[in-house]
Amino acid sequence: MMQDKNTEITVGMFVAAGIAALFVLAMKVSNLTEFTDEKGYQVIAEFENIGGLKVRSPVTMAGVRVGRVADISLDPDSYNAKVTLNLYSKVDNIPTDTSASILTAGLLGEQYIGLEAGAEEEFLQDGGVIDLTQPALVLEQVIGQFLFSKAEGEDK
Amino acid sequence: MMETIRSLGIWGLNTFERLGRGHLFLLHLLTGIPALFFRFSLVIQQLYSVGVLSVFLILISGLFVGMVLGLQGYNTLVDFGAEESLGVLVALSLVRELGPVVSALLFAGRAGSALTAEIGLMKSTEQLSGMEMMAIDPIRRVIAPRFLAGLISMPLLAAIFSAVGVFGGFLVGHGLLGVDDGAFWSQMQVKTDWFDDVFNGVIKSMVFGFVVTWIALFEGYDAIPTSEGVGRATTRTVVHSAFAILGLDFVLTALMFGDE
Amino acid sequence: MPLVKIRDLHFYRGDRAIFDGVNIDIHQGKITAIMGPSGTGKTTLLRLIGGQLRPHRGTIEVDGQNVHKLSHTELYELRKRMGMLFQSGALLTDLTVFDNVAFPLREHTDLPESMIRDLVLIKLQTVGLRCARDLMPSELSGGMARRVALARAVTLDPMMIMYDEPFTGQDPISMGTLVNLIHRMNEAMELTSIVVSHDVAETAEIADYIYLLSEGKVIEEGSPVKLKRSSSQWVQQFMQGLPDGPVPFHYPGTGFSDDLLSPEVSA
Numbered sequence: 001m002m003q004d005k006n007t008e009i010t011v012g013m014f015v016a017a018g019i020a021a022l023f024v025l026a027m028k029v030s031n032l033t034e035f036t037d038e039k040g041y042q043v044i045a046e047f048e049n050i051g052g053l054k055v056r057s058p059v060t061m062a063g064v065r066v067g068r069v070a071d072i073s074l075d076p077d078s079y080n081a082k083v084t085l086n087l088y089s090k091v092d093n094i095p096t097d098t099s100a101s102i103l104t105a106g107l108l109g110e111q112y113i114g115l116e117a118g119a120e121e122e123f124l125q126d127g128g129v130i131d132l133t134q135p136a137l138v139l140e141q142v143i144g145q146f147l148f149s150k151a152e153g154e155d156k
Numbered sequence: 157m158m159e160t161i162r163s164l165g166i167w168g169l170n171t172f173e174r175l176g177r178g179h180l181f182l183l184h185l186l187t188g189i190p191a192l193f194f195r196f197s198l199v200i201q202q203l204y205s206v207g208v209l210s211v212f213l214i215l216i217s218g219l220f221v222g223m224v225l226g227l228q229g230y231n232t233l234v235d236f237g238a239e240e241s242l243g244v245l246v247a248l249s250l251v252r253e254l255g256p257v258v259s260a261l262l263f264a265g266r267a268g269s270a271l272t273a274e275i276g277l278m279k280s281t282e283q284l285s286g287m288e289m290m291a292i293d294p295i296r297r298v299i300a301p302r303f304l305a306g307l308i309s310m311p312l313l314a315a316i317f318s319a320v321g322v323f324g325g326f327l328v329g330h331g332l333l334g335v336d337d338g339a340f341w342s343q344m345q346v347k348t349d350w351f352d353d354v355f356n357g358v359i360k361s362m363v364f365g366f367v368v369t370w371i372a373l374f375e376g377y378d379a380i381p382t383s384e385g386v387g388r389a390t391t392r393t394v395v396h397s398a399f400a401i402l403g404l405d406f407v408l409t410a411l412m413f414g415d416e
Numbered sequence: 417m418p419l420v421k422i423r424d425l426h427f428y429r430g431d432r433a434i435f436d437g438v439n440i441d442i443h444q445g446k447i448t449a450i451m452g453p454s455g456t457g458k459t460t461l462l463r464l465i466g467g468q469l470r471p472h473r474g475t476i477e478v479d480g481q482n483v484h485k486l487s488h489t490e491l492y493e494l495r496k497r498m499g500m501l502f503q504s505g506a507l508l509t510d511l512t513v514f515d516n517v518a519f520p521l522r523e524h525t526d527l528p529e530s531m532i533r534d535l536v537l538i539k540l541q542t543v544g545l546r547c548a549r550d551l552m553p554s555e556l557s558g559g560m561a562r563r564v565a566l567a568r569a570v571t572l573d574p575m576m577i578m579y580d581e582p583f584t585g586q587d588p589i590s591m592g593t594l595v596n597l598i599h600r601m602n603e604a605m606e607l608t609s610i611v612v613s614h615d616v617a618e619t620a621e622i623a624d625y626i627y628l629l630s631e632g633k634v635i636e637e638g639s640p641v642k643l644k645r646s647s648s649q650w651v652q653q654f655m656q657g658l659p660d661g662p663v664p665f666h667y668p669g670t671g672f673s674d675d676l677l678s679p680e681v682s683a
Contacts, residue, residue: 004197007204014208018312021319022358028341029247029322030348058346278509286506289466290520290568291495297523 040067040089041126045100045113050081051136053102053111059085061115066091069113085113087124095120099132111136178374181295185303185373188296198301199308206267206302206369207309211316213266214259218317221258222324225249229325230333242335243344246325251348251357252413255318257405260364263310264397268372271302272393275376276386284377299373306372310365311358318357356412363404368397419444419479419576419608420465426473427460434460435471436632442576447602447609449619452629453654453663458612459503461629462578465610466500467491479575496524499569499577503584505561507553507568513540514549517568524572539567543597559590566597576608577601583615591615595622616655620644628654 050072059067067087075082087094097118104111115130124130192199229245275298278284284294322344329335348354372393379389420442427435434457442448450458463469465476467483476483481494507516517536521527527535540546543563553561562582569577579598583591599622602609613619620626620640628636628643628651636643636651644655653661669675 008200010208011200011203014203014211015308015312017211018315021312021315022354024319025251025315025322025354026350029251029319029344030350030354056349281509282502282504282506283508285463285468286500286502286508286565288468289495289498289500289502290523290572291492292520292523293492 040087041092041124042070043085043087043094043124043126043128043130045083045085045130045133046075046078046080047083047100047102047133048080048135049138050083050102051104051111051138053083053113053136057110058112059087059115060112061091061094061117066094066115083113085130092123094124096122096124096128097132098124098130099134100130101134102136104137174378177378178370181374181377182370184295185300188293188300189304191296192301192304198297199304202302202305203309206271206305207312210263210266210309210313213262214313214317215320217258217262218255218320219324221254221317222246222250222321222326223328225254225321226325226328226333230329230335239333239335240339241343241347242325242329242333243322243340243342244347246329247322247344247348248353250318250321250325251353253405253409255321256314256357256360256364257401259314259317260310260361260368260401261398263306263313263365264368264372264394264401267306267309268368268393268397269390271306271369271372272376272379272390273386275299275302275373276379276381276389279377279379280381280383280386295377299377303369303373306369307362307365310368311361314357314361314364352412356408359412360405360408363408364401367400367404371397371400417480418442420610421477422465422474423476424474425464425471425476427457427464427469427471433632435474437474438629438632438634440627440634442608442610443625444608445602445606446624447598447611447622449611449613449623449626450629451612451614451616451619451626451654452635454614456629456631458614458629459580462500462580462610462612465578466495466498496572497575499572499574501562501565501569501577501579501582503581505553505558505565507556507561507565509553511553512549513545513551513553513556513564516553516564517549517571520568520571535571536567539571540564542570542601543567544593557590559586559593562586562590562594563597566601570601570605570607573605574607576610579609579611579613581613582611583613583618591618598622616657620655630654 053069053072055069055072057069058065059069067085069083070086071084073082073084074080085100094115095118097120099116099118101114101116102111103114118132225246226242229242229249230239233239233241233245275284278294278298284298287294287297326337326340329340330337375389375393375396376386379385418441420440422438422440425435425438425440426433438461440448440450440461450461452458460469464471465478465483467486470484478494478498481490483491483494486494507513508519511519514536517539518532521532521535525532537546537549540549543566545560545563545567548556548560548564553564556564582594582598586594595618598609598611601607611619611623620643623640626638626640626643627634630650636646636648638646643651646652646655650662652658653663659665
């Protein structure tokens with residue numbers, strides 16, 4: 001009987017360790033903690049070009065995360081990219097004339113949206129639109145332009 | 157020529173027959189699962205021999221795999237000036253792939269082969285037959301608890317493996333190579349998704365646990381009841397499990413991460 | 417009305433006929449022996465009666481029920497009333513002697529532990545191993561293992577018990593013990609016994625009726641006395657253990673002198 005009890009205790013410890021490991025993976029390694037305040041409000045921004053932006057890419061303001069990209073679609077009329085941003089509800093004082101630009105973290109890093117606050121007294125509401133946008137810097141285009149201007153310069 | 161074709165045919169028929177028997181065996185043992193919730197002590201005994209006895213191996217292997225990932229990853233990332241991403245690299249490799257796959261391979265070698273040998277030996281010493289004649293269904297009484305124990309143990313072992321591996325990667329990355337610990341953890345958290353990465357990894361390990369335990373138990377139950385037969389069955393368990401794990405891993409990865 | 421009624425039994429392993437039209441009756445309260453040379457499928461017969469194997473043709477009825485027409489549940493109910501003693505004992509190696517004997521009780525009944533203890537001790541007392549109850553099966557001799565298995569086979573008080581080669585490989589003392597036990601059990605518990613064996617002397621000593629099987633057929637049947645007086649040469653050879661007779665000493669083939677003179681040299 002003593003053996004049975006020891007078996008049960010070690011099995012209990014094993015199961016606890018396994019669940020603890022899962023918990024660590026959820027809390028420490030991944031972003032489960034963010035799920036709780038992901039219920040925010042949504043605003044829309046249109047971009048000429050979004051480059052490598054993806055759904056779930058971060059949205060930051062002054063480098064602080066304030067939300068995530070919720071959805072990306074093509075606007076059928078303007079042929080622009082329509083990006084839906086999910087902003088945290090605690091950040092509820094973003095002015096309506098705020099500008100959004102697509103930036104790159106480091107030279108080869110992933111792309112994210114940076115917001116720059118405007119000066120209006122009114123704040124963005126759910127379903128609001130950000131009008132001032134700046135498209136992503138597409139490396140091929142930049143290099144293309146650079147080579148083009150260089151070639152033009154040599155002609156003269 | 158005809159002989160070759162004939163032997164190919166025999167091989168095919170035998171393979172299909174075995175597959176059929178394997179599936180009937182699985183169905184039979186699944187019917188024994190509900191009753192186990194009323195006699196959970198049977199499962200606890202098996203959790204001990206299947207799960208607890210594999211923990212040490214998993215801990216050590218996980219730690220070393222994580223440490224190696226830390227070293228190798230650092231050397232590659234540092235060329236791009238991206239050594240801050242070491243945490244992401246270690247965590248994603250472990251949680252998505254190495255955790256479920258390597259721990260399942262180790263599990264097949266440690267617990268799977270032991271299960272096959274145990275069941276095969278019980279068969280060859282007529283213990284299974286003896287139970288049948290005592291009106292006790294050995295598939296439900298002996299096999300089903302082991303199956304459930306394997307199913308429960310595998311995800312837990314994989315989680316332990318990944319968690320210890322991340323810690324091993326951190327030890328090497330921060331302690332040995334001096335990667336900033338804040339960047340290590342925060343980058344990891346930003347890029348590792350709870351559902352897409354961690355949870356899918358858990359699903360993978362559950363599938364592997366199911367398949368490995370099934371293979372191991374069936375090989376034991378279907379073994380030729382001699383010492384040579386049991387020996388061969390044990391080898392087959394490890395080989396077939398490895399094939400199944402790696403093949404299924406590709407399929408599951410394609411399903412889970414393919415459309416990104 | 418016999419307890420076990422086997423009619424026109426056919427069973428094949430691959431192309432080889434193990435049973436080719438066998439009829440056997442086993443009567444209640446008697447010890448019936450099934451004898452025959454090795455490889456005649458005596459153990460297979462027990463497995464057929466127990467429903468572990470299916471005959472290719474013919475029927476086996478136990479207590480009026482056709483074993484191979486029963487559902488899974490009905491078959492298991494029937495098996496509770498049949499005991500079987502395997503050649504190896506088939507004890508569960510990870511349980512003690514006591515737990516082995518208690519195993520069927522714990523699985524099939526909800527009896528309180530104190531009553532299980534009493535019942536197990538009674539059965540172990542009958543086979544003379546009450547004081548060995550804490551040993552593991554690996555610590556038992558072959559004869560003791562078979563006695564434990566016998567105690568286990570009768571814990572549910574079955575109506576019949578099947579013995580698979582109970583005397584094989586035993587020293588004279590444990591052989592004597594087992595012969596005595598089988599005989600006593602049958603009388604005291606009003607069992608019906610089927611003994612499968614090729615140990616002529618021991619089996620003839622306790623059997624009420626003997627069936628002799630060879631090459632898939634019943635060659636001879638009757639009481640031990642009748643078989644010993646049989647006029648058949650084959651029966652005489654088997655019962656007396658003569659080295660040569662209708663079953664030749666030499667494996668059939670070409671003559672010895674032909675072989676010696678043949679020019680074929682195996683490389």
